[in-house]
Amino acid sequence: MSKPPRPAPPEVLILGALLSAGAAPVSGAALARQLGVSRVAVWQQLEKLRAQGFVFEGVRARGYRLAAGPQALSAPLVSAHLRAHSAGCPLTLLDEVDSTNDEAARQLAAGRSAPFAVLARRQTSGRGRLGRAWHSTDSGNLYASFAFRPRLAPARMQTFTLWMGVNVCELLTNFSGAVPSLKWPNDLLFAGRKAGGMLTEARVDADEIRDLVFGLGLNVNAPATAWPGDLRGRAISLAEHLGAPLDLNRLAAALVGRVLLAYDRFVDGSYAETFADLWNRHDVLRGRPVTVLQGPDRVSGTALGIDDEGSLLLRTARGRTQRFRAGEVTLEKVPPPDTAARPSRPGE
Ligand code: BTN
Numbered sequence: 001m002s003k004p005p006r007p008a009p010p011e012v013l014i015l016g017a018l019l020s021a022g023a024a025p026v027s028g029a030a031l032a033r034q035l036g037v038s039r040v041a042v043w044q045q046l047e048k049l050r051a052q053g054f055v056f057e058g059v060r061a062r063g064y065r066l067a068a069g070p071q072a073l074s075a076p077l078v079s080a081h082l083r084a085h086s087a088g089c090p091l092t093l094l095d096e097v098d099s100t101n102d103e104a105a106r107q108l109a110a111g112r113s114a115p116f117a118v119l120a121r122r123q124t125s126g127r128g129r130l131g132r133a134w135h136s137t138d139s140g141n142l143y144a145s146f147a148f149r150p151r152l153a154p155a156r157m158q159t160f161t162l163w164m165g166v167n168v169c170e171l172l173t174n175f176s177g178a179v180p181s182l183k184w185p186n187d188l189l190f191a192g193r194k195a196g197g198m199l200t201e202a203r204v205d206a207d208e209i210r211d212l213v214f215g216l217g218l219n220v221n222a223p224a225t226a227w228p229g230d231l232r233g234r235a236i237s238l239a240e241h242l243g244a245p246l247d248l249n250r251l252a253a254a255l256v257g258r259v260l261l262a263y264d265r266f267v268d269g270s271y272a273e274t275f276a277d278l279w280n281r282h283d284v285l286r287g288r289p290v291t292v293l294q295g296p297d298r299v300s301g302t303a304l305g306i307d308d309e310g311s312l313l314l315r316t317a318r319g320r321t322q323r324f325r326a327g328e329v330t331l332e333k334v335p336p337p338d339t340a341a342r343p344s345r346p347g348e
Contacts, residue, residue, distance in 0.1 A: 008083060010035050010045050015054075015080030018066040027063035049076070071140070071221075073121055074249055081253030089256050091117040098125040100145035101201055101215040107147065108203075108211045114149045115263065117256050126217060128197050129186060130328065135231055140221030140245070142252060146214045146259050150267055154204045157212070158325065159310035161186050161200045163271050164214055166278035167262035168196065168255070175254055178242055181284035184303075184312045184329060188218070189284060192331075193236035195219045214259065221245045279306060289332040290314070292324050299324075300332070 008016070013035050017026050032039045046056055046064065053070030054077075069077050075093035082088055097103045097120045104118045120143045126136030136143055162185060169180045169188065180196070181189045188196035196219060202212035219237035227235045239245045265271040280286065285303035292299050292314060299322060304313040312324040 008079060008088070009076070010037065010041070011049055011076045012079045012083065014042065014045055015049070015066065015069075015076055016083040018056075018064065019080055019084045021065075023065065025057075025059035025063035025065045030063065052076075069249060071245075071248065072138075073119060073142075073252060075119075077249040078119070078252045078256070081250050082256055085253070085257055089115060089117055089260055091119060091256065094118070094120045096120060096122050096124060099123050099127050099215075100143050101127065101199060101213050104145040104147040104213045104215075105201065105203075105211075108149070108213070112147070114147045114211065115260060117144060117146050117259075119144045119252065127199060127215075128217075129199060134197065134199075134217050135228065135235070136217070137222075137226065139223070139226040140239070140248060141237065142216065142218040142220050142248070142255070144216050144218075144252070144255065146216075146256075146263070147211065148214070148263055149211045150209050150263075152209050152267065153207065154202070154209055157200070157202060157209065159271075159275065159308075160212075160266060161198050161214070162279060162306065162310045163266055163275055164200070164216075164259065164262055165198055166275065166282055167258050168198070168216065168218070169282045170278065171254055171258040172238070175251060176238060176242060176246060178238065180282065182279070182282040183284050183331075184306065185310070185326070190236050190238070190241040192284075193234055195236050195238060195241070214263075216255070216259075218255075220248055220251060276306075276308075285312075285329065285331065289334065291330050291332060292327040293330070294324060294327040303329075 014031055017031060017034055028039045028042050031042045035042065052074060055068040057065040057067040059065060073093055075091060079091060100118045100120050100123065108114065122138040123136035123143050126134035126143060128134045165182045165186065169182060173179045178190065183189055186198040187194055197217050199215040200212060203210045219235060221239045222237040224240050283305060286305045288303055290303045299314060299316065301314040301316040304315055306312055307323065314322045314324065316322055
Protein backbone atom coordinates (compact mmCIF):
# COMPACT_ATOMS: atom_id res chain seq x y z
CA MET A 1 0.00 0.00 0.00
CA SER A 2 1.39 3.44 -0.84
CA LYS A 3 1.99 5.81 2.05
CA PRO A 4 -0.46 8.75 2.36
CA PRO A 5 1.20 12.00 1.21
CA ARG A 6 2.77 14.00 4.03
CA PRO A 7 0.91 17.27 4.75
CA ALA A 8 2.73 20.27 3.32
CA PRO A 9 4.59 22.54 5.77
CA PRO A 10 2.64 25.66 6.90
CA GLU A 11 4.70 28.13 4.86
CA VAL A 12 3.95 26.13 1.70
CA LEU A 13 0.23 26.07 2.52
CA ILE A 14 0.20 29.83 3.09
CA LEU A 15 2.08 30.58 -0.14
CA GLY A 16 -0.12 28.10 -2.03
CA ALA A 17 -3.30 29.82 -0.78
CA LEU A 18 -1.97 33.27 -1.70
CA LEU A 19 -0.81 32.12 -5.14
CA SER A 20 -4.17 30.47 -5.86
CA ALA A 21 -5.99 33.66 -4.83
CA GLY A 22 -3.88 35.74 -7.25
CA ALA A 23 -4.72 39.44 -6.88
CA ALA A 24 -7.52 38.77 -4.38
CA PRO A 25 -6.51 39.20 -0.73
CA VAL A 26 -6.80 36.23 1.66
CA SER A 27 -7.74 37.00 5.26
CA GLY A 28 -5.60 35.95 8.19
CA ALA A 29 -8.64 34.12 9.58
CA ALA A 30 -9.07 32.11 6.36
CA LEU A 31 -5.39 31.20 6.35
CA ALA A 32 -5.59 30.17 10.02
CA ARG A 33 -8.64 28.00 9.26
CA GLN A 34 -6.95 26.30 6.28
CA LEU A 35 -3.85 25.56 8.33
CA GLY A 36 -5.70 24.66 11.52
CA VAL A 37 -3.60 27.12 13.55
CA SER A 38 -4.12 30.46 15.31
CA ARG A 39 -3.90 33.82 13.52
CA VAL A 40 -0.80 34.56 15.56
CA ALA A 41 0.81 31.42 14.17
CA VAL A 42 -0.07 32.60 10.63
CA TRP A 43 1.49 35.98 11.34
CA GLN A 44 4.67 34.25 12.64
CA GLN A 45 4.90 32.23 9.40
CA LEU A 46 4.47 35.40 7.34
CA GLU A 47 7.33 37.00 9.29
CA LYS A 48 9.56 33.98 8.57
CA LEU A 49 8.74 34.24 4.89
CA ARG A 50 9.39 38.00 4.89
CA ALA A 51 12.89 37.26 6.18
CA GLN A 52 13.37 35.03 3.09
CA GLY A 53 12.52 37.88 0.71
CA PHE A 54 8.75 37.54 0.34
CA VAL A 55 6.71 40.75 0.30
CA PHE A 56 3.11 40.61 1.53
CA GLU A 57 0.75 43.47 0.93
CA GLY A 58 -1.83 44.04 3.64
CA VAL A 59 -5.24 45.02 2.23
CA ARG A 60 -7.18 46.90 4.92
CA ALA A 61 -9.65 44.63 6.70
CA ARG A 62 -9.45 42.07 3.88
CA GLY A 63 -6.18 40.25 4.37
CA TYR A 64 -2.92 39.64 2.53
CA ARG A 65 -1.71 39.49 -1.04
CA LEU A 66 1.61 38.08 -2.21
CA ALA A 67 3.24 41.14 -3.78
CA ALA A 68 6.69 39.66 -4.57
CA GLY A 69 8.83 36.64 -3.92
CA PRO A 70 12.58 35.97 -3.95
CA GLN A 71 14.21 35.76 -7.38
CA ALA A 72 16.60 33.04 -6.25
CA LEU A 73 15.29 29.48 -5.89
CA SER A 74 13.05 29.07 -2.86
CA ALA A 75 11.90 25.61 -1.75
CA PRO A 76 8.57 26.75 -0.23
CA LEU A 77 7.76 28.84 -3.30
CA VAL A 78 8.51 26.00 -5.76
CA SER A 79 6.40 23.62 -3.63
CA ALA A 80 3.59 26.17 -3.39
CA HIS A 81 3.54 26.65 -7.18
CA LEU A 82 3.38 22.86 -7.52
CA ARG A 83 0.46 22.66 -5.10
CA ALA A 84 -1.35 25.44 -6.92
CA HIS A 85 -1.29 23.09 -9.96
CA SER A 86 -2.45 20.15 -7.86
CA ALA A 87 0.87 18.34 -8.20
CA GLY A 88 3.23 17.45 -5.43
CA CYS A 89 6.70 16.01 -5.13
CA PRO A 90 8.98 15.98 -2.11
CA LEU A 91 11.83 18.27 -2.97
CA THR A 92 15.09 19.21 -1.34
CA LEU A 93 16.69 22.54 -2.18
CA LEU A 94 20.34 22.95 -1.24
CA ASP A 95 22.37 26.09 -1.30
CA GLU A 96 25.41 24.17 -2.49
CA VAL A 97 26.13 20.53 -3.25
CA ASP A 98 28.80 18.60 -5.16
CA SER A 99 26.29 17.34 -7.73
CA THR A 100 22.50 17.05 -7.44
CA ASN A 101 22.78 13.70 -9.28
CA ASP A 102 25.21 12.42 -6.64
CA GLU A 103 23.05 13.76 -3.80
CA ALA A 104 19.93 12.11 -5.24
CA ALA A 105 21.85 8.81 -5.65
CA ARG A 106 23.04 9.02 -2.03
CA GLN A 107 19.49 9.62 -0.81
CA LEU A 108 18.19 6.70 -2.90
CA ALA A 109 20.92 4.46 -1.50
CA ALA A 110 19.93 5.59 2.01
CA GLY A 111 16.36 4.38 1.31
CA ARG A 112 14.44 7.64 0.67
CA SER A 113 11.19 6.77 -1.06
CA ALA A 114 10.92 7.94 -4.65
CA PRO A 115 10.01 9.99 -6.55
CA PHE A 116 11.73 13.05 -5.17
CA ALA A 117 13.68 15.98 -6.56
CA VAL A 118 16.94 17.55 -5.47
CA LEU A 119 17.67 21.12 -6.56
CA ALA A 120 20.69 23.27 -5.79
CA ARG A 121 21.58 26.92 -6.23
CA ARG A 122 25.11 25.89 -7.21
CA GLN A 123 27.17 22.73 -7.63
CA THR A 124 30.84 22.33 -6.85
CA SER A 125 31.29 19.24 -9.09
CA GLY A 126 28.40 19.43 -11.56
CA ARG A 127 28.88 16.67 -14.13
CA GLY A 128 27.91 16.14 -17.72
CA ARG A 129 28.20 13.20 -20.09
CA LEU A 130 31.59 11.69 -20.85
CA GLY A 131 32.97 12.92 -17.53
CA ARG A 132 32.77 16.57 -18.53
CA ALA A 133 32.24 19.33 -15.97
CA TRP A 134 28.92 21.23 -15.94
CA HIS A 135 29.35 24.94 -15.23
CA SER A 136 27.26 25.39 -12.07
CA THR A 137 27.70 28.81 -10.51
CA ASP A 138 24.97 30.61 -8.60
CA SER A 139 23.85 32.82 -11.48
CA GLY A 140 20.14 32.07 -11.74
CA ASN A 141 20.31 28.70 -13.49
CA LEU A 142 18.66 25.41 -12.59
CA TYR A 143 20.50 22.32 -11.40
CA ALA A 144 17.96 19.61 -10.69
CA SER A 145 17.87 15.84 -10.28
CA PHE A 146 14.84 13.59 -10.12
CA ALA A 147 15.01 10.20 -8.43
CA PHE A 148 12.84 7.23 -9.37
CA ARG A 149 12.58 3.50 -8.73
CA PRO A 150 11.10 2.33 -12.04
CA ARG A 151 11.50 -1.48 -11.93
CA LEU A 152 11.73 -1.62 -15.72
CA ALA A 153 13.86 -3.78 -17.99
CA PRO A 154 17.23 -2.04 -18.54
CA ALA A 155 16.67 -2.06 -22.34
CA ARG A 156 13.86 0.47 -21.85
CA MET A 157 16.35 3.07 -20.72
CA GLN A 158 17.63 3.82 -24.19
CA THR A 159 14.76 6.24 -24.94
CA PHE A 160 14.35 7.66 -21.43
CA THR A 161 16.60 10.73 -21.71
CA LEU A 162 15.30 11.48 -25.21
CA TRP A 163 11.70 11.39 -23.98
CA MET A 164 12.56 13.63 -21.04
CA GLY A 165 14.29 15.98 -23.48
CA VAL A 166 11.19 16.44 -25.63
CA ASN A 167 9.15 17.08 -22.49
CA VAL A 168 11.56 19.73 -21.26
CA CYS A 169 11.45 21.34 -24.73
CA GLU A 170 7.64 21.33 -24.83
CA LEU A 171 7.46 22.76 -21.34
CA LEU A 172 9.92 25.53 -22.17
CA THR A 173 7.99 26.33 -25.36
CA ASN A 174 4.71 26.63 -23.42
CA PHE A 175 6.34 28.55 -20.60
CA SER A 176 8.39 31.07 -22.55
CA GLY A 177 7.28 30.95 -26.17
CA ALA A 178 10.84 30.12 -27.27
CA VAL A 179 11.24 26.75 -28.98
CA PRO A 180 14.43 24.88 -28.06
CA SER A 181 16.09 22.28 -30.26
CA LEU A 182 17.43 18.91 -29.21
CA LYS A 183 20.79 17.62 -30.27
CA TRP A 184 20.89 13.87 -29.85
CA PRO A 185 21.22 12.51 -27.29
CA ASN A 186 21.10 15.03 -24.46
CA ASP A 187 21.67 18.67 -25.45
CA LEU A 188 19.12 21.48 -25.45
CA LEU A 189 19.97 24.35 -27.77
CA PHE A 190 18.84 27.85 -28.57
CA ALA A 191 20.23 29.40 -31.74
CA GLY A 192 22.81 26.61 -31.96
CA ARG A 193 24.18 27.32 -28.47
CA LYS A 194 23.83 25.03 -25.50
CA ALA A 195 21.08 26.03 -23.05
CA GLY A 196 20.74 22.75 -21.18
CA GLY A 197 21.99 19.23 -20.75
CA MET A 198 20.62 16.00 -19.33
CA LEU A 199 22.41 13.20 -17.52
CA THR A 200 20.54 10.00 -16.64
CA GLU A 201 22.27 7.54 -14.33
CA ALA A 202 20.81 4.21 -13.27
CA ARG A 203 21.70 1.39 -10.90
CA VAL A 204 20.79 -1.83 -12.62
CA ASP A 205 20.23 -5.27 -11.12
CA ALA A 206 20.41 -8.40 -13.27
CA ASP A 207 17.17 -7.80 -15.18
CA GLU A 208 15.71 -4.67 -13.67
CA ILE A 209 16.55 -1.03 -13.08
CA ARG A 210 16.80 -0.66 -9.34
CA ASP A 211 16.76 3.13 -9.33
CA LEU A 212 17.58 5.99 -11.60
CA VAL A 213 18.44 9.66 -11.42
CA PHE A 214 17.54 12.08 -14.18
CA GLY A 215 19.68 15.22 -13.96
CA LEU A 216 18.91 18.43 -15.77
CA GLY A 217 21.05 21.53 -16.00
CA LEU A 218 19.20 24.45 -17.54
CA ASN A 219 20.69 27.87 -18.22
CA VAL A 220 17.77 30.06 -17.19
CA ASN A 221 18.76 33.53 -16.05
CA ALA A 222 22.57 33.64 -16.31
CA PRO A 223 23.78 36.83 -17.99
CA ALA A 224 26.06 36.60 -21.03
CA THR A 225 28.96 37.63 -18.77
CA ALA A 226 28.49 34.53 -16.59
CA TRP A 227 30.25 32.13 -18.99
CA PRO A 228 33.95 31.41 -18.61
CA GLY A 229 36.12 31.81 -21.73
CA ASP A 230 35.75 28.25 -23.01
CA LEU A 231 31.93 28.46 -22.93
CA ARG A 232 31.58 31.96 -24.34
CA GLY A 233 29.81 31.76 -27.69
CA ARG A 234 28.84 28.11 -27.02
CA ALA A 235 26.49 28.49 -24.01
CA ILE A 236 23.35 30.58 -23.77
CA SER A 237 20.61 31.13 -21.20
CA LEU A 238 16.89 31.43 -21.82
CA ALA A 239 17.03 35.00 -20.52
CA GLU A 240 19.78 35.82 -23.00
CA HIS A 241 17.78 34.26 -25.81
CA LEU A 242 14.52 35.98 -24.84
CA GLY A 243 16.02 39.29 -23.72
CA ALA A 244 14.23 39.10 -20.34
CA PRO A 245 14.62 37.08 -17.15
CA LEU A 246 12.19 34.29 -16.25
CA ASP A 247 10.46 33.50 -12.97
CA LEU A 248 12.87 30.80 -11.80
CA ASN A 249 10.61 29.42 -9.06
CA ARG A 250 7.56 29.12 -11.30
CA LEU A 251 9.67 27.51 -14.01
CA ALA A 252 11.23 25.05 -11.53
CA ALA A 253 7.76 24.02 -10.33
CA ALA A 254 6.48 23.63 -13.88
CA LEU A 255 9.50 21.48 -14.70
CA VAL A 256 9.05 19.25 -11.67
CA GLY A 257 5.37 18.75 -12.60
CA ARG A 258 6.21 17.99 -16.24
CA VAL A 259 9.05 15.58 -15.41
CA LEU A 260 6.80 13.58 -13.05
CA LEU A 261 4.06 13.37 -15.65
CA ALA A 262 6.54 12.40 -18.36
CA TYR A 263 7.96 9.70 -16.09
CA ASP A 264 4.50 8.18 -15.55
CA ARG A 265 3.85 8.15 -19.30
CA PHE A 266 7.22 6.53 -19.86
CA VAL A 267 6.58 3.76 -17.34
CA ASP A 268 3.04 2.97 -18.55
CA GLY A 269 4.24 2.96 -22.18
CA SER A 270 1.80 5.63 -23.44
CA TYR A 271 4.74 7.90 -24.29
CA ALA A 272 5.19 5.94 -27.53
CA GLU A 273 2.01 7.58 -28.93
CA THR A 274 3.68 11.00 -29.24
CA PHE A 275 7.39 10.44 -28.82
CA ALA A 276 8.47 10.25 -32.48
CA ASP A 277 6.47 13.33 -33.51
CA LEU A 278 7.74 15.38 -30.61
CA TRP A 279 11.31 14.31 -31.22
CA ASN A 280 11.04 15.27 -34.90
CA ARG A 281 9.61 18.66 -33.90
CA HIS A 282 12.74 19.53 -31.90
CA ASP A 283 15.46 17.46 -33.61
CA VAL A 284 18.15 19.86 -34.83
CA LEU A 285 20.18 17.19 -36.63
CA ARG A 286 17.65 15.60 -38.98
CA GLY A 287 18.58 16.15 -42.62
CA ARG A 288 21.87 17.86 -41.77
CA PRO A 289 25.47 16.77 -42.31
CA VAL A 290 27.01 15.51 -39.09
CA THR A 291 29.99 13.58 -37.78
CA VAL A 292 29.59 10.99 -35.03
CA LEU A 293 32.54 10.19 -32.80
CA GLN A 294 32.41 6.81 -31.12
CA GLY A 295 35.63 6.02 -29.31
CA PRO A 296 38.36 6.16 -31.97
CA ASP A 297 35.82 5.91 -34.82
CA ARG A 298 34.55 8.87 -36.77
CA VAL A 299 31.64 8.53 -39.17
CA SER A 300 30.23 11.33 -41.32
CA GLY A 301 26.93 11.43 -43.08
CA THR A 302 23.45 12.91 -43.06
CA ALA A 303 21.37 12.53 -39.89
CA LEU A 304 18.07 10.75 -40.54
CA GLY A 305 16.51 11.04 -37.09
CA ILE A 306 16.15 8.26 -34.52
CA ASP A 307 14.69 4.76 -34.55
CA ASP A 308 12.19 3.27 -32.05
CA GLU A 309 15.00 2.43 -29.68
CA GLY A 310 16.37 5.95 -29.65
CA SER A 311 19.45 5.18 -31.74
CA LEU A 312 20.68 7.87 -34.11
CA LEU A 313 20.40 6.96 -37.80
CA LEU A 314 23.00 8.20 -40.25
CA ARG A 315 23.11 7.90 -44.04
CA THR A 316 26.80 7.67 -44.99
CA ALA A 317 28.31 8.99 -48.23
CA ARG A 318 28.19 5.41 -49.56
CA GLY A 319 24.44 5.32 -49.07
CA ARG A 320 24.53 2.94 -46.10
CA THR A 321 22.36 3.60 -43.05
CA GLN A 322 24.32 3.31 -39.80
CA ARG A 323 22.81 3.17 -36.32
CA PHE A 324 24.43 4.64 -33.19
CA ARG A 325 23.36 3.79 -29.66
CA ALA A 326 25.88 6.23 -28.21
CA GLY A 327 28.34 8.78 -29.46
CA GLU A 328 29.28 12.41 -29.69
CA VAL A 329 27.77 14.33 -32.59
CA THR A 330 29.05 17.46 -34.27
CA LEU A 331 27.08 19.38 -36.81
CA GLU A 332 29.17 20.08 -39.88
CA LYS A 333 29.24 23.63 -41.12
CA VAL A 334 27.58 23.90 -44.50
CA PRO A 335 29.50 26.25 -46.79
CA PRO A 336 27.45 29.30 -47.76
CA PRO A 337 25.70 28.87 -51.09
CA ASP A 338 27.83 29.88 -54.07
CA THR A 339 26.34 33.25 -54.93
CA ALA A 340 27.83 33.16 -58.45
CA ALA A 341 25.88 29.99 -59.20
CA ARG A 342 22.61 31.43 -57.89
CA PRO A 343 20.21 32.56 -60.66
CA SER A 344 19.82 36.30 -60.40
CA ARG A 345 16.46 37.78 -59.51
CA PRO A 346 14.99 40.68 -61.45
CA GLY A 347 16.54 43.93 -60.25
CA GLU A 348 19.68 42.25 -58.83
C1 BTN B 1 25.56 17.15 -20.43
O1 BTN B 1 25.25 18.06 -21.19
O2 BTN B 1 26.55 16.45 -20.65
C2 BTN B 1 24.69 16.83 -19.24
C3 BTN B 1 24.73 17.91 -18.20
C4 BTN B 1 23.88 17.59 -16.98
C5 BTN B 1 24.05 18.60 -15.88
C6 BTN B 1 23.09 18.38 -14.76
S1 BTN B 1 23.07 19.73 -13.63
C7 BTN B 1 22.10 18.82 -12.53
C8 BTN B 1 22.66 17.41 -12.53
N1 BTN B 1 23.78 17.30 -11.63
C9 BTN B 1 24.93 17.04 -12.27
O3 BTN B 1 26.04 16.89 -11.72
N2 BTN B 1 24.69 16.93 -13.58
C10 BTN B 1 23.30 17.14 -13.90
